[in-house]
Amino acid sequence: MDKLIKRRDLDFILYELLQVEELARYPRFQEHSRQTFSSAIATAYSIAEQKFAPVNRKCDLQEPTYDGERVHVIPEVKEALDAFASAGFISAMYAEAQGGMQLPYSITLACYAIFRAASVAIDAYATLTVGAAELIHEFGSEEQKARYLAPMLAGRYFGTMVLTEPQAGSSLADVQSTAEPRADGTYSIKGNKIFISGGDHELSENIVHLVLARIPGAPPGVKGISLFVVPKYRVKADGSLGPKNDVALAGLIHKMGFRGTTSTMLNFGENEECIGELVGKPHHGLAYMFQMMNGARIAVGLGASVLGYTGYLHALDYARERLQGRNSKDALSPPVPIIRHADVRRMLLAQKAYVEGALALCLYAGTLSDRAKHAPDETERREAALLLDLLTPVVKTWPSHYALEANSLAIQVHGGYGYTREYAVEQFYRDNRLNPIHEGTSGIQALDLLGRKAFAEKGVSLAILGKEIGATVQRARKHSDTELQSHAAQLADAWERLTETTRILGGALMQDANLALANASVYLDMFGHTVVAWIWLRQAVLAKEATPSPADEDFYRGKLAAARYFFRWELPKTGPQHTLLRSLDSSTVDMQESWF
Amino acid sequence: MDKLIKRRDLDFILYELLQVEELARYPRFQEHSRQTFSSAIATAYSIAEQKFAPVNRKCDLQEPTYDGERVHVIPEVKEALDAFASAGFISAMYAEAQGGMQLPYSITLACYAIFRAASVAIDAYATLTVGAAELIHEFGSEEQKARYLAPMLAGRYFGTMVLTEPQAGSSLADVQSTAEPRADGTYSIKGNKIFISGGDHELSENIVHLVLARIPGAPPGVKGISLFVVPKYRVKADGSLGPKNDVALAGLIHKMGFRGTTSTMLNFGENEECIGELVGKPHHGLAYMFQMMNGARIAVGLGASVLGYTGYLHALDYARERLQGRNSKDALSPPVPIIRHADVRRMLLAQKAYVEGALALCLYAGTLSDRAKHAPDETERREAALLLDLLTPVVKTWPSHYALEANSLAIQVHGGYGYTREYAVEQFYRDNRLNPIHEGTSGIQALDLLGRKAFAEKGVSLAILGKEIGATVQRARKHSDTELQSHAAQLADAWERLTETTRILGGALMQDANLALANASVYLDMFGHTVVAWIWLRQAVLAKEATPSPADEDFYRGKLAAARYFFRWELPKTGPQHTLLRSLDSSTVDMQESWF
Structure with missing residues (x-):
């Protein structure tokens, strides 16, 4: 569909930039080919176009309501999600033996990108279910898989991730919910949780909550947290639904955007019995949850990217059609489409550079995951895993x-019209504002990158990224084109400064961690711009090397123009950031509470 | 009130930074003193706190509705505006002989800032009325003043500015509404207008629309537009209301924010007679409107500033109270207020630097207007007028x-809570998103600055600003403090680069105006950062020179810290902007429509 994600661009990213066809050489994906990938993508476009996009505004205007007993969601949401599940998208990555399509993660992400562009709020129910299912798949017992995973993959049960508590927020060390062992090996769950997306609704037969709680006697902090499956309705041995667990909806949360997704406050076991089953080993809950969380962070980055992407296509369409003003001073000449005004083109070019770069980055992360899990070569698996780990905070934050x-x-670009609810772009803006917050705020991602990932394996992760970037620089330098040469030099320089800045900050971390980490957000931003510049140089090199059909010439010129924009307008912004970081500026550390 | 605008800061800006007491030496303001100024401000705080702020969220949740006959606005809005008018704020700047307070514009703006921080949507009705009244005051006939201005100043009639047409948008040259002369010297107005704020409601006895339209035979383009007073109800000679004019509400516009202000589509004279009176001379309408527009642009900048300001105070309050996480690794230690985390302080410091800088800039513009109109010395008047003209696009855009x-x-800073409608900050964000759009988009402001203002009077305006900045640099250099010395050097350097960049762009304007203006938005941003750096250096110098009471020490330290933040984190961002501008980068000009 024209205004979701440009199909030509998605194909370019997947088949030219990321060469996903190569994945079909892995044993895991040997039944696949470009044809099967493209057919899944076509199905995603078709359902997204017919069932998701037309409902997106209605979801926003008619938020879910709670009458004290039931949550009401407009029926079109269920229709859309049923279509999503029926087409096999919840189990897309699972083995054929499990009824899945055995698709690579990267292709699955491409499909999810299309749904998310059409309606991020509807898609959220599916994304959460996919994430929760993955956790049970990875760490649940065979019995749990039979009981919960199978109906989740079929779309009959939906899932949630239940981490946050009102008093603790991002500080998971302070989770207070409890899980008392019961005689039969299950647990009694008690506690209050907040910001639980998809926490209540009647879209599915059951809701499978994956809840963090403490078993009595557990160590304090993050090392004493366990993970539990807590279904809304208990599931009997024969798979039929038993009585309701005491998971009480304390209220719906009304948000700025993402309004089609219920956001809930849930009270577990406040009045009656709320029975949960331990997943995996006691006290390992956070490690398990982080497995899901890494996926969720990529999902957030992808959602942010495609909200930006569809917004860009809406703006582009508007700019081509809207007649206003003129390029000459002759008041009698007819008005021109606003895309003819340089400042409008600037705004479109910036959007193009941001969103195409962001989408490519997220799908690249998808291929890293595929390689990390399924590449036949062990070194390749290990390097891909390290690179994915390093880049996850960037993939989550930069697009956000x-x-x-x-x-x-x-x-x-829409002017006054863009500020009204008659046009889609205002909703995208409100929806997208959640992304720098959930699944770990940008500040937390920055600490993760600078405090952990940048120095992981004694710097090996960073070195792997450097090797990849170096290869692109070398390839670009082979071209006589001065623009490409200049981009390559700029990127090489930016990378050198990044590694030097990292070294300086690494030294500072040993001396005064508080000071070294104080400006981590700037580090993440600069890191992200450097990585996206690399993604753009890769695209520019391919565009230069292509021998396009006449119909494709404009497409490649567009890629070159956006790369040029990124190198001239965006990458130089990292200059002052390096200077600031190397100075170990202590402004924020020195600032005293009473001075505000 | 604690969360609107910090009173200590407002006093600092007015009395220390801008030395508004000096204005009392002008004949126009000779009855005034710091005491009378402060008393007006205290009244503004009191009404804003009691009548505006408590209603702000309700306005947002209960948008005006139209039942096909009448527009319904929650009654608290009328109460708030009645209190505003009764306290004399509509006529605050008018001569005592006219029932006004004869206050300087700067003090009036300070009062308006307080109301706008409390509820920008309610204040909009008042702001529009003040602007419309000013137009009639400046250009209307004595009869028009008696008929319309007097009841407007008393708050009995409200005003609007009616410029935009659906097909024309920002391109006022394309206004098509017509005004046919009638036998009695009045005109029949016909046309469709859009985005008319306050265009219909029952908050006042009458609504006075100031409408742009063309008299038959007028020249094409902007030189053929005239200005008309078109009241909702015609006003009889004795001042009583006559029949309704045919100003039909074609619909309410539903916006992302600013929801408490009706935004309307109006059809003039579509069915019955719609009678208007010409204001001033035919075909001079746009020039008159721009008089009002300049004020409106400062009003927008001020509104943006104080939305940011009140949001900052809300975030500060939250950060001081919200306990979450800890600075040590001991999971058993109690959680700390989040203001103790460096990244939260970074976000608060950035807010402080932005909003205190923006507010000071807007109020400075207010003093320029006072000096331009009322300074006894002619040179001072002229220089102040030129400086105000130069800075108006910056004052409008930088805060936006x-x-x-x-x-x-x-x-x-609020995390997940900040994204919910339970907290005020999400509304401020939505409300503020209008400001880069209305009263001339940021792109239009950029063209105004680079295409007109920067070279006005052959560069004299810019030279006047340079003189002012130079004086601050000299004063800062007298201090032995290394921080201040460094700020001064940085500002002197930034100014030199700005003037050089301006020279280069000026040369390019002669060669290829399209190319030279293509990156005007970057020029405006860089210009704004340089001007705000100057505003911060002025504040830092004063903080350094102050001999504060113990209670005041923290306040001045906060000013120094925010200045330091601005010079270390913000001003360096202009470096790559200068480089880009000097390169006359043609990326946006070269980009072709078909490449997107």
Whole structure:
């Protein structure tokens, strides 16, 4: 569909940039080919176009309501999700033996990208179910898989992730919910949770909550947290639904955007019995949850990217059709489409550079996951895993900021109309504002990158990224084109400064961790811009090397123009960031509470 | 009130930074003193606190509705506006002989800032009325003043500005509404207008629309537009209301924010007679409107600033109270207020630097207007007028971007809570997103700055600003403090680069105006950062020179810390902007429609 994600671009990213066809050489994906990938993608477009996109605004205007007994969601949401599940998208990555399509993660992400562009709020129910299912698949017992996973993959049960408590927020060390062992090996769950997306509704037969809680006597902090499956309705041995667990909806949360997704406060076991089953080993809950969380972080980055992407296509369409002003001073000449005004083109070009770069980055992360799990070569698996780990905070955060900025520019292109609820772009902007917050705020991602990932394996992760970037620089340098040469030099320089800045910060971390980490957000932003510049150089090199059909020439010129924009307008912004970081600026550390 | 605008800061800006007491030496303000100024401000705080702030969220949740006959606005809005008018704020700047308070514009703006921080949507009705009244005051006939101005100043009639047409948008040259002369010297108005704020409601006895339209035979383009007073109800000679004019509400516009202000589509004279009176001379309408528009642009900048400001104070309050996480690794230690985390302090410091800088900039513009109109010395008047003209696009745009960014940071400080409608910050963010759009988009402001203002009077305006900045640099250099010395050097350097960049762009304007203006938005942003750096250096110098009472020490330290933040984190961002601008980068000009 024209205004979701440009199909030509998605194909370019998948088949030219990321060469996903190569994945079909792995034993895991040997039944696949470009044809099967493309057919899954076509199905995603078709359902997204017919069932998701047309309902997106209605979801926003008619938020879920709670009458004290039941949560009401407009029926079109269930129709959309049923279509999603029936087409096999919840189990897309699972083995054929499990009824799945055995698709690579990268292709699955591409499909999810399309749904999310059409309606991020409807898709959220599916995304949460996929994530929760994955946790049970990885760490649950065979019995749990039979009881919960199978109906989740079929779309009959939905899932949630239940981490946050009102008093603890991002600080999971402070989770207080409890799980008392019961005689039969199950647990009595008690506690209050907040911001639980998809926490209540009647879209599915059952809701499978994956809940973090403490078993009495557990160590304090993050090392004493366990993970439990807590179904809304208990499931009997024969798979039929038993009595309701005491998971009480304390209220719906009303958000700025993402309004089609219920966001809930849930009280577990406050009045009656709320029975949960331990997943895996006691006290390992957070490690398990982080497995899901890493996926969730990529999902957030992808959602942010495609909200920006669809906003860009809406703005582009508007700019081509809207007649206003003129390029000459002759008041009698006819008005021109606003895309003819340089400042409008600037706003479109910035959006293009942000969202196409962000989407490519997220799908690249998808291929890293595929390689990490399924590449036949062990070294390749290990390197891909390290690279994915390093890049996850960037993949989560960079699109959350820049694709949101793209949504703001899309509004600006629409002028006053863009500020009204008659046009889609204002909703994208509100929806996208959640992304820098959930699944670990940008600040937390920055600490993860600078405090952990950048120095993981004594710097090996960073070195792997450096090797990849170096290869692209070398390839670009082989071209006589001065623009490409200049981009390559700029990227090589940016990378050198990044590694030097990292070294300086690494030294500082030993001396004064508080000071070294104080400006981690700047580090993450600069890191992200450097990585996306690399993604753009890769695209530019391919565009230069292509021998396009006449119909494709404009497409490649567009890629070159966006790469040029990124190198001229965006990458130089990292200059002052390096300077600031190397100075170990202590402004935020020195600032005293009473001075505000 | 604690969360609107910090009173200590407002006093600092007015009395220490801008030395508004000096205005009392002008004949126009000779009855005034710090005491009378402060008393007006205290009244504004009191009404804003009691009548505006408590209603702000309700306005947002219960948008105006239209039942096909009448527009319904929650009654608290009328109460708030009645209190505003009764306290004399509509006529605050008018001569005592006219029933006004004869206050300087700067003090009036300070009062308006307080109301706008409390509820920008309610205040909009008042702001529009003040602007419309000013137009009639400046250009209307004595009869028009008696008929319309007097009841407007008393708050009995409200005003609007009616420029935009659906097909024309920002392109006022394409206004098509017509005004046919009638035998009695009045005109029949016909046309469709859109985005008319306050265009219909029952908050006042009458609504006075100031409408742009063309008299038959007028020249094409902007030189053929005239200005008309078109009252909702015609006003009889004795001042009583006559029949309704045919100003039909074609619909309410539903916006992302600013929801408490009706935004309307109006059809003039579509069915019955719609009678208007010409204001001033035919075909001079746009020039008159721009008089009002300049004020409106400062009003927008001020509104943006204080939305950011109140958001900052909300975030600060939250950060001081919210306990979460800890600075040590001991999981058993109690959680700390999040203001103890460096990244939260970064977000608060950025907000402080943006919003206190923005507010000071807007109020400075207010003093320029006072000096331009009322300074006894002619040279001072002229220089102040030129400086105000030069800075108006900056005053409109810089706060619209950076105080909006502050609102985004305020949400981020609140985490998940900030994204919900339970907290005020999400509304501020939505409300503020209008400001880069209305009263001339940021793109239009950029063209105004680079295409007109920067070279006005052959560069004299810019030279006047340079003189002012130079004086601050000199004063800062007298201090032995290394921080201040460094700020001064940085600002002197930034100014030199700005003037050089301006020279280069000026040369390019002669060669290829399209190319030279293509990156005007970057020029405006860089210009704004340089001007706000100057505002911060002025504040830092004063903080350094102050001999504060113990109670005041923290306040001045906060000013120094925010200045330091601005010079270390923000001003360096102009470096790559200068480089880009000087390169006359043609990326946006070269980009072809078909490449997107």
